[in-house]
Each structure stands twice: as structure tokens, then as C-alpha cells.
Amino acid sequence: MPTSTFRYLFKGLLASLVLVLALARPVQATHIVGGELDLQYLSGNDYQLTLNLYFDAVNGQPGALDPEMVASLFEIGSNRRMLNVALRQTSNTLVAYTSPACTNPDLVTRRIVYSRLITLPPQTYANAAGYYIAVERCCRNNGINNILNPSGAAQTFYLEIPPVTRNGAALRNSTPRIFPPLSDYACRGELFYYNFGGQDIDGDSLVYDLVTPLNGHTTAAFPNPGFADPAPYAPISWLPGLSATNQIPGAPGLSIGRLSGRLEVRPTQVGLFVFAIRCTEYRKGVRLGEVRRDFQLKVIPCSTNARPKVLMQLPGTTRAYLPGRDTLRLTPGNNRCVTLRFTDADPTSALTLSLRPVNFTGPLPTLSVLQGTVRAPGQPDTLVSRLCFPECLSSKQGVYLLDVMVADNGCSLPKRDTVRIAFISVPNPNGPPQLKTTAALPLRARVGDLITFDLNATDPDGDPLTLTMTGRGFAPAGLGATLSQGSAGTGLNGRFSWRVDCRAVDKPLYEFEFTAAASPCNELQPTTVVIPIQIDYRNTPPALTTSFSPPVAADSITVVRRPIGGVFEATLSGTDLEQDGLVLSAAGNGFDLAAAGMTFTPRNGAGTAAATFRWVSDCEAVRRNGLEVTFQLQETTCRPQPRTRTVRFEVEPPQAQPFLPPNIITPYTVDGKNDEFTLDNAQANLPPDFCDSRFADILIFSRWGNQVYRSANRSFRWDGGRLPAGVYFYLIEFTDGKKYKGTVTIAN
Structure with missing residues (x-):
């Protein structure tokens, strides 16, 4: 189912x-x-x-x-x-x-x-x-x-x-x-x-x-x-x-x-x-x-509830205001209050007045009496309230409409009566604030200058004032500029202060905008003064010269060679047109200068700098396959343009001669000649010891591979060791792994 x-x-x-x-x-x-x-x-x-x-x-x-x-x-x-x-x-x-x-x-x-x-x-x-x-x-x-x-x-x-x-x-x-x-x-x-x-x-x-x-x-x-x-x-x-x-x-x-x-x-x-x-x-x-x-x-039957009534009396007359016919005109210096009368035919009726703007926003008039009871013991038949319009209220050359409503406390819902008031309101005249400054234009500044000037804001009508500072396209606080303020009677005094620093060199001109503002009737009334400040800043790159030979170019690396123990010396100098502080420095690329036998002695100053460089070549340059040193001239300014030179230092290896070892000895003859096998002579040209490439040992073997001699002395001398005549094999080893092989014959 x-x-x-x-x-x-x-x-x-x-x-x-x-x-x-x-x-x-x-x-x-x-x-x-x-x-x-x-x-x-x-x-x-x-x-x-x-x-x-x-x-x-x-x-x-x-x-x-x-x-x-x-x-x-x-x-x-x-x-x-x-x-x-x-x-x-x-x-x-x-x-x-x-x-x-x-x-x-x-x-x-x-x-x-x-x-x-x-x-x-x-x-x-x-x-x-x-x-x-x-x-x-x-x-x-x-x-x-x-x-x-x-x-x-x-x-x-x-x-x-x-x-x-x-x-x-x-x-x-x-x-x-x-x-x-x-x-x-x-x-x-x-x-x-x-x-x-x-x-x-x-x-x-x-x-x-x-x-x-x-x-x-x-x-x-x-x-x-x-x-x-x-x-x-x-x-x-x-x-x-x-x-x-x-x-x-x-x-x-x-x-x-x-x-x-x-x-x-x-x-x-x-x-x-x-x-x-x-x-x-x-x-x-x-x-x-x-x-x-x-x-x-x-829906129930209810007793009849009469509608309350509200009437407005035209100022200066006894005639009632007629909606749709009359228009109130509120002008400076004249009475801005009117009289309202409201009542109800019902006994013991509690009445409430209220206002509702129809076609405007802004400050509403005030009522001297907002509510009351009529036709009760000890209470009047009619209540009177004064409706007063603010002096500030402006209808902006038009006609504003205001509903004045009275409501009773009848059941089930209150009944109301409304008078719609048409009025034209002209506020009291109000002059704009005045703003003066002691700044002497044009203002020019360099980095390090302190700029100060005063401002004074007043209002002819004595309205409360505010004094503000803004920048056109920048934030003054971001540059370190300040505006301190203090009261001066009904006005304001301001002190502008700016210590110009490197943050200012991004633009050639700064326009500071100062605004004194009053707000009569909640309508902003500003007066603005613009103070331009020109920033004078230029920077020519410093010049760096050296005695390096060949000359060191800015975009290349110069190579300097010296033999082991050789000495190289050079001088460096720098100049700057703006007399900015100059600093000469030298830095090894991955090594410490002193550990590589180098010294650098600078003499820095304003507008000029000098230094001497000295290198005593040693095996450190060989171990590192050369040493690169960067020399820099740095200026103390907002937009520094350093100058650098790079030099490569290398050690010249000893010139190698052809290796011509002897290949025969005759230790058993009585002529006293050619009795020993040795390489420590000019004829043999055994490669010289150089830094980490040094003589380690020599090994001599028989033709059957048996070691018959070994020495770690570069000046060894082998007399054959009373071995039988024949061919023997030798192996020479250096500390960097280099090896030399050959034969030597013992002849009768």
C-alpha cells in the first residue's frame, strides 16, 4: 500500500x-x-x-x-x-x-x-x-x-x-x-x-x-x-x-x-x-x-473621540496662520518665535505636540511646551507653546515645510491634527575665518635646514575654530613636519616646524595646506592658506682615482700579479663637488684582508678622502686561486652614488724548467764519477717547491716490484745500496699529488 x-x-x-x-x-x-x-x-x-x-x-x-x-x-x-x-x-x-x-x-x-x-x-x-x-x-x-x-x-x-x-x-x-x-x-x-x-x-x-x-x-x-x-x-x-x-x-x-x-x-x-x-x-x-x-x-463600539486642534498665531498679530496661504519670513534681527495653541473638546485629554520636517533636514525648532492635559480639574482648556526657529536655520532661498502635529490619547488609536507651516529662513550673517602666517615666501630649504613659521586664525563672529594641516599629495607627518597649536583669545595660534631630512628629496616642491574652519549652524566655513616649500637638492657622483697599474676601470676587473714574497702598493683618492662626507673602504671577496697579507689605511673626510693599500704576496692567493678586493668610495648624502673598483691579486708561479733526471749510475767503478743518483742539481731541474706543491718522497723499486729505497729528503743521494747491476724504477711524489716516474740503471 x-x-x-x-x-x-x-x-x-x-x-x-x-x-x-x-x-x-x-x-x-x-x-x-x-x-x-x-x-x-x-x-x-x-x-x-x-x-x-x-x-x-x-x-x-x-x-x-x-x-x-x-x-x-x-x-x-x-x-x-x-x-x-x-x-x-x-x-x-x-x-x-x-x-x-x-x-x-x-x-x-x-x-x-x-x-x-x-x-x-x-x-x-x-x-x-x-x-x-x-x-x-x-x-x-x-x-x-x-x-x-x-x-x-x-x-x-x-x-x-x-x-x-x-x-x-x-x-x-x-x-x-x-x-x-x-x-x-x-x-x-x-x-x-x-x-x-x-x-x-x-x-x-x-x-x-x-x-x-x-x-x-x-x-x-x-x-x-x-x-x-x-x-x-x-x-x-x-x-x-x-x-x-x-x-x-x-x-x-x-x-x-x-x-x-x-x-x-x-x-x-x-x-x-x-x-x-x-x-x-x-x-x-x-x-x-x-x-x-x-x-x-x-472591532468594538467606542465612545466618540473628538479630534484635537492646533492653531498657530502669526508673530506680531492676533491672526491665526492659514496653511497654504501664509508664509513665515524669518530674517536676521527679528523675532523667530511663534505662538501655538492646542486643545481638545474631550474631557481629561492628554495632548502631545511633535514636529516633522517635510522637505528639509537640519536643526529643528524648539517647543516650550511638548505635552499637557486639558479639560481636567485644575487644568486649562487650551495649552500654549512657543515654537522658536534656530538662528542658524537657512532655507537656502527656498521655502521649507514643517508639520506641527498634536495627538491625543484616545482609544483605540490617537487622533491627530496637523498644521503645515511654510517658512523662509535667512540666518544671521557670518563671516569666514581669517588666517595669517609669518612665512616669508618663497621658502627654500636644503637637507638639514629647520623651517619654522607661525599661523594665526581668528573668526570675526567669534565662532569656535579648528586649525589643520594637510599636504597636497603627501602626508606632512610622514616627512616629520608638525603643527603645534594653542589658544589665543577666541582664536588659535599655530607653530609649523620641519627639520628637512632625506625623506624630502623625493619631490622638488611641497605644498603645505593650512585650513582654519568654523562651523556656524553646522555648515563648514573654511579659509585655506597654501605655503610652498622648494627643496634644493642635487648630487654629483664623487670621483675615485687610483694608482693601480694598469688603471682600474669601473666596469672591469684589473689583475695584479706578484711572485711569492713580492710587495704591491697603491694609493686611492676621492673627491666630491658638494663636499659631502666621503668614506673609502676595501673588502675581500670571501676573505679577510689581514689574513691574506693585505693592509688598507683610509683617511676619510668631507669632500676628500685618501687611502693606501699594501699587499705582501703569499700562498693564500694561490690556495684561493686568486684574491678579489672591492674598493668603494661612499658619500654621506640622501641619494648616495658610490664608486667601486675591483682588483684581482694573483701570485706568479716559479718558471718551470724541463725535468731531465739522470738515468744511469756507476757506483762500482773506481773513477769516482757518477757514483750516486740525485736530483738536487741544476741539470735535473726537479720542479721547485711552491706553496702547497712540495717534494714529498722518492721510492725506488726493483724490476720485480720490491722497494729498495725511500727518502723524504729533496736532496737525497742513492748509491745503489750494493745492489746488483740492472734497471731500477723510481716514483717521485709531491704534496699536491703530482707524480714523476722513470728508470735508473746501475752499471758495472
Whole structure:
């Protein structure tokens, strides 16, 4: 059996059971006044879903208050059920009256709030048609006078929302939070008004209209289902002659401002009337969704409430001001106050005066009396208040309109009377501030100069002043410039101080702007003085000369060679046209000068510098395969242009001669000649010892590979060691790994 069929069979069985129980006791309605759903975006994919339910606290039964309500979310078009969520009751408060003095004990409304966080992931809620949320509950008040079968009429709380993603991008939206709750009543024959306009946190456009309240699927026998059924939801049934556009009998009938949400009706019948409004939400002309709200309005007979009256007397006369005909002219030196008289024909009437500017903003007039009671024991019949316009107020050669309103404390809503005053206001004349300076133009400065001058700001009208300093295209504080201030009577004194440093050389001209400003009538009145300061700065690169030979070029490396123990000396000198401080320095590329046998002695100064360099060549230059030294001439200025020279120092190796070792000895002859094998003579030309390439040893072997002689002495002498005549092999080794091989023959 399909789930939906089972559900409706279950409903039917439950309804039958409820009907049997109802025969044993009176049926009690739940007395729902109205309410609406609300969905607010939180973060990520999380939203807060809330149901505001309004409950008749006088006639409603406490047992009809549910601890939770179930909301159901469906896909528009397919009616596919997406989510059922139980909303928990979070608060239960009374709804306040607009005027507490008009409280009616027969009309008390409670606001019951149900709420829960829900998650709407974009991969699930991306249907372009959007979604709707519904909560179904029965029943409405028994005493409703504009619908059929009110005790059996249910309510469906309903809203529509867009998808959470559109065109591949996240669509974040919160429904409008609308409709301040209504606890007031209306008086038959009197205009009733209430602001049902809402607020939208996303800044979307809201449009209001009247709609028929939704009934839905629940009944008195099945008032609170486990979850809502999908749309469509049947509407309530109006009594004959009433409709969505004529929900409450009146002259005029119930209406709502399309853009303002202001609800108005002048009811002609006493009773309790249900009504519903819809708020549709648009973003950039595209419809997002809607929120519906059901509510009810109670109309009762009220005693007649007379409208209060307010009159204004023209200054200097006894004639009353005539709106639309008279225009007040407020000019300097003349009286800027007028007299207001307000009263009410009703006894013991509490009256309140208020002002509302129509076509201007700015300082409002003051009222000497804002409120009071008339026609009460010990109280006058008429109240008098002085309306005084500020001297500063300027209508800017136009006509300003001001509504002066008086409201009573009548029920159910206050009645008002308004006098619209047209006036032209010319403020008292006000001169601009004056700003003087001791700066003697033109001002020129070099790096290191201290520039100071004074400023004096005064105002001819004695208005409070401010004195500020700005830079055209720069921040004075970023250059170290300061402006100190102090009072001077009703004026201000300022002291400008700037020690010019290297931060100033980026621009040739700095324009400091000083502004003295007053704000009479909250309108800025500035006077500005511009002080230009020319920066004199130029820099010619210093000149560097040396005695190196060959000469050292700026963009090349000069090579200097000396034999081991050789001495090289050179001088360096630098000059600067601007007489800037000069510093000569020398640095080895990866080595310490002293460790390489080098000394550098500078004599630095302003405009000139000199130095001597000396190198005693040693094996360090050989080990490093040459030594590079960078000589630099640096100037002490804002934009230094150093001069550098690089010299490479190398050691000249000893000139090698052809190695011609002897290859035969005759130790066994008696002639005393050629008796020893040695290389320590000019004829052999054994490579000389040079730094890390030094003689290590000589090894002599027999033809069978047996070592027969070894010596670490470069001056060795081998006499054959009484070995038999024949060929022997020798190996000479140096400390850097060089090897020399050969043969020597012992002859008889």
C-alpha cells in the first residue's frame, strides 16, 4: 500500500476516534490568532527556521499550546518532500498594545515562538523553481465573523524561498522579517491604521498585497498532524459579500500600502475579523519568494473621540496662520518665535505636540511646551507653546515645510491634527575665518635646514575654530613636519616646524595646506592658506682615482700579479663637488684582508678622502686561486652614488724548467764519477717547491716490484745500496699529488 494512502487511512481512523470522544465532551477550539514563518541565513549552509504563532490568551485553552510544531519543506513544481523538521518552542510572551492606556481585557494575545537550525546543502537545494515551507494547524477562533465555520477553520503557515545556488553561484537570502504583532483593536466608524511594513536584512525590495487566508488539510478532528501535506492548500471560505479584496466590512474597507505595508480600514461592523497579507520579495527585479501572515482584528463600539486642534498665531498679530496661504519670513534681527495653541473638546485629554520636517533636514525648532492635559480639574482648556526657529536655520532661498502635529490619547488609536507651516529662513550673517602666517615666501630649504613659521586664525563672529594641516599629495607627518597649536583669545595660534631630512628629496616642491574652519549652524566655513616649500637638492657622483697599474676601470676587473714574497702598493683618492662626507673602504671577496697579507689605511673626510693599500704576496692567493678586493668610495648624502673598483691579486708561479733526471749510475767503478743518483742539481731541474706543491718522497723499486729505497729528503743521494747491476724504477711524489716516474740503471 502506498505511504500516502496509508497516511490518509490513518487520518480517517484517528478522525473517527476523535469524533467518538467529542460526543462525550464539548469541542474546544485552539483559538489561533495568526502567525508567519521566518527563515534567516546564518553561515555556510545553515539557516534558522522560526514559526511565530499568535494565540488568544483570553479564550484559548492552555492545552492547545504545542511544545513543538513540525514544518515541512517541499520542492516547488514537483511537490517533492525534502525535509520534515520539528520546531521547538523557545518563548511565550504577551503582545503589547500601541497605547497601554487603551488595553482591553477581552483582547490579550500571546506570541509563541518555535525555532530550529536547519541545513540546506547546495547540491540538494538547487531547483530553479525554488521551495516552499508549510506548517498546518487547526483551529481558529470560534467567534470570527467574516468566514464560514470559524471553529473548524484551520491555518497553514506558508512561505516560499529561492534555491540556495543559482547560475553556479551561492544565493544567500533571508526572508523579510515583517509585521510587528498586532494587539490593538479598532473602533467602529473610526479610521484604524497600523504599520505592517517589514525589514529585509539583504536590502531586497518588498511588495505587499491582501490574500485569502489558507485553510489547508487539518480539521478539528485532526488538528495537529505529524507533518504538513504538500500544496495545494485550500483557502478559508468567506461569508457572502466578502473576498480577498474586501476582507473586513468598512468604508473604506481593509487595504494595505503596496510598498509601505501600512494597513488601513474604517470598519462599519462590530466583530472579530480574520485577514491575511502577503509580502513578496524581489532582488534586482527577480522574484525570490514570499511570506504570508494571517491575523485578526477585533472591532468594538467606542465612545466618540473628538479630534484635537492646533492653531498657530502669526508673530506680531492676533491672526491665526492659514496653511497654504501664509508664509513665515524669518530674517536676521527679528523675532523667530511663534505662538501655538492646542486643545481638545474631550474631557481629561492628554495632548502631545511633535514636529516633522517635510522637505528639509537640519536643526529643528524648539517647543516650550511638548505635552499637557486639558479639560481636567485644575487644568486649562487650551495649552500654549512657543515654537522658536534656530538662528542658524537657512532655507537656502527656498521655502521649507514643517508639520506641527498634536495627538491625543484616545482609544483605540490617537487622533491627530496637523498644521503645515511654510517658512523662509535667512540666518544671521557670518563671516569666514581669517588666517595669517609669518612665512616669508618663497621658502627654500636644503637637507638639514629647520623651517619654522607661525599661523594665526581668528573668526570675526567669534565662532569656535579648528586649525589643520594637510599636504597636497603627501602626508606632512610622514616627512616629520608638525603643527603645534594653542589658544589665543577666541582664536588659535599655530607653530609649523620641519627639520628637512632625506625623506624630502623625493619631490622638488611641497605644498603645505593650512585650513582654519568654523562651523556656524553646522555648515563648514573654511579659509585655506597654501605655503610652498622648494627643496634644493642635487648630487654629483664623487670621483675615485687610483694608482693601480694598469688603471682600474669601473666596469672591469684589473689583475695584479706578484711572485711569492713580492710587495704591491697603491694609493686611492676621492673627491666630491658638494663636499659631502666621503668614506673609502676595501673588502675581500670571501676573505679577510689581514689574513691574506693585505693592509688598507683610509683617511676619510668631507669632500676628500685618501687611502693606501699594501699587499705582501703569499700562498693564500694561490690556495684561493686568486684574491678579489672591492674598493668603494661612499658619500654621506640622501641619494648616495658610490664608486667601486675591483682588483684581482694573483701570485706568479716559479718558471718551470724541463725535468731531465739522470738515468744511469756507476757506483762500482773506481773513477769516482757518477757514483750516486740525485736530483738536487741544476741539470735535473726537479720542479721547485711552491706553496702547497712540495717534494714529498722518492721510492725506488726493483724490476720485480720490491722497494729498495725511500727518502723524504729533496736532496737525497742513492748509491745503489750494493745492489746488483740492472734497471731500477723510481716514483717521485709531491704534496699536491703530482707524480714523476722513470728508470735508473746501475752499471758495472
